[in-house]
Amino acid sequence: MHVLEFLGLKRRRIPVIVRPKARLGNRMLQYMFCTALAHRIPGAEVFNGDMPEWSIPAGRPDVSRNRTLRVEGGHEFDIDAIVREFHEGRYRAIEWSGFAFRIEYYDREWVQPLFDGSEISAPRYGDDTLVIHIRAEDILDGSHKNYWPLPFAYFDKLINETGLRPVFIGQTHDDNEYCRRLRARYAGAEFSPRASPVFDFEILRRATHIATSVSSFAWLGCWLSSAKTIYLPVAGLADPRQRPDVDVLPIGDQRYKFHLFDLGTWHASADQFAYLFEGDGRFEPITHDQAAQLKKSRAVA
Template structure:
């Protein structure tokens, strides 16, 4: 979905005709078959640092026959107008589960990262959810990868009697998240995208792992100009010890202002400026000499 959104944005920005093909999303009835090996190219895009406007300007100038997207470019500024994507990926009235307005839907990212397997992912310490409930005064409802694990056992102990929903399919869970009025995303591109495409009143984002510009300055998943978003600082200690201390402490979490989040984002841009320039210059050279 994110790849197609990025491709559509390139299509929108280019002056000449751009055809998007090679995607297959049956849940949304979106499919365009590959055109064959004759169309393949040595030009590929997959870095999170790729900017849609720069890439479109290169395409307008060099007119390469084909560019392949070989990765998901996680950069919110590359997507453009959100309404076009809500139309592309509609939320139908019979899809997903309705969540009450007095509840906050909390997505749990566990599954393959319930044990140490990736530095930028993992379950958020459970005290974060206690902190969120205290901050929002909303009743928690959990959704996501809730199969049995030490983390889920601890979560159930800390939230006895809490409601768990979903699990029928990834698609249904995605649509349930989109349907909620108050959403707490996990460190997960799945829940991030569902929340982004929602019409929620509030979306709560923990600055940790993939979602933290301090740890992943290449990615940018902080929509600072979107008034729905609320940002929350996760201490470095709590994130580092997320497997050895699944609870952590409420003091490890605090609200982060948009101004402070903007500072972190600006620092990430400066840290990656040289790498970003090399990526775009490399793309330009390959377009010129291909």
């Protein structure tokens, strides 16, 4: 028991305020990071998660601007330094803005209950099925250079090598060339009906064998799952050679099987689309030791 509780006094509430931005996967990471901060500060409570999909409300308490520690950045943060600065200063609140897509900040044990999908009636795909998540939609115009759509040759490889029945979920029903060609190429496969993001998230979370896309949202669904096998493409945002500030390779988690891609940045050029539809190769399996060395070499550089 804390000494204040022993004396019958209330602890001062410490607001940790999220400044949410971007799409749902990024907002989940932002909420997770602020929760990681709150775990280190007695009396801290996270506000303004703003994810009605997960019943996490918007709204922030009134705080003094002069007593609020403001932290902004991208993906790399020193949690120890933030906590130390908070305790050493005159602060009574933290306001945080960033993305924080680095696995070192998080633990599945406390992240899992933050996003309760138990009431969502998503199907559970078992041992005979490979659930393949598709990211398309907003990334197809090339404006997100670190978000590659994945080549059909990669799906062919996974389907042929595993012998599993493919089920495609995610952004598969949009009227664009990638989705049209995908549905035609795998006409005999199952395509999950168009659904809400959290419905797709729960499909990933409950699946036995999964192939994730280059997507923070899909990555989270796979990481929080009870899957036996997770195929992760080391490409774009997930490639330490391209984004050393991001770390999404769960080294040592034996559920994961990595394929290293040699793609560079995504510009949505005609040649790149031709590769997605008809190309062969430019990716190979790597071991966990090789993935760890890849991360280490980028850290040294």
